[in-house]
Amino acid sequence: MPPSRRLPPLQALKTFEAAARHQSFRLAAAELGVTPTAVSHQIRLLEETLGLPLFERRVRQVVTTPAGDRLFPVLRDGFDAMAAAVAALRPPAPRRAVTLTALGLFTAKRLIPALGRFRARFPDHELRLHASDDVVELGTGIADLAVRYGRGPFPGLVAETLITDRFGVVASPRLGLRSPEDLEKVPLLRVDWRRQERVPDWRAWAGAAGRLEPAGTAVLTFTDDAHAIQAAIAGHGALIASLTLVADDLAAGLLTAPFGPELPGDGYHLLIPEAERSAPDVIAVRDWLREIAAGSAA
Structure with a gap:
């Protein structure tokens, strides 16, 4: 002994x-x-x-x-x-809520409409949404995981691509757009993007279509993409918009995508710190986001 x-x-x-x-x-x-x-x-x-x-x-x-x-x-x-x-x-202490940070428009257009599905499937987990167009560093106590738009890389984080974005011409069906020539008869809506991601505009669309950039009857410029989408729904003009983010508006008939071409965008990526990837509440949010992504790709 x-x-x-x-x-x-x-x-x-x-x-x-x-x-x-x-x-x-x-x-x-x-x-x-x-x-x-x-x-x-x-x-x-x-x-x-x-x-x-x-x-x-x-x-x-x-x-x-x-x-x-x-x-x-x-x-x-x-x-x-x-x-x-x-x-x-010791078993890990239960977290009061898992906080997901994402861009404001993505939160409004894709996450909030799907909250009921999260509550129904994961009644024991609490989700907090942090909408911000500024990059929030994970692990600082503000957010536990993130959905970010771009190409990456995302060093130090587990990254999963949820959706690859697409852009196209959208407008209210009241404008009666049938062909690219009709763009000369309606106002064109533009967004003065604050962020630096690759976001297609009218010039990029015209290049892909093999046409001159449309002149339109007027040009209305917005500094917020949500406002530009609302203007398009209200019939104030045609817009190059993310087809991912206006999917519900297209399905509801509030907007129409009358003709192509569609332009490729970057991806929406789920980012998780390595230490959090196996946490049950994080897994629940990940599965919920995968369902949203599958519906967006449908």
């Missing part, structure tokens, strides 16, 4: 580790929730047990002795290892 371990009192060792880490009895006391006098007592007990000084007491300062310098890293690493082992045994 292995010999019995002859160790000083555990509380004295724990107190020494805190005091050596802070190089202060006062800060160690604050961490441990005791008085500086209690810390001093525990250190004195340990020094008497070992038969040598561990701290050099100076005016308003304590400094570890060579013996203290030898003991400190061993205790620090040992306590760290014990804390890690205990944490690994």
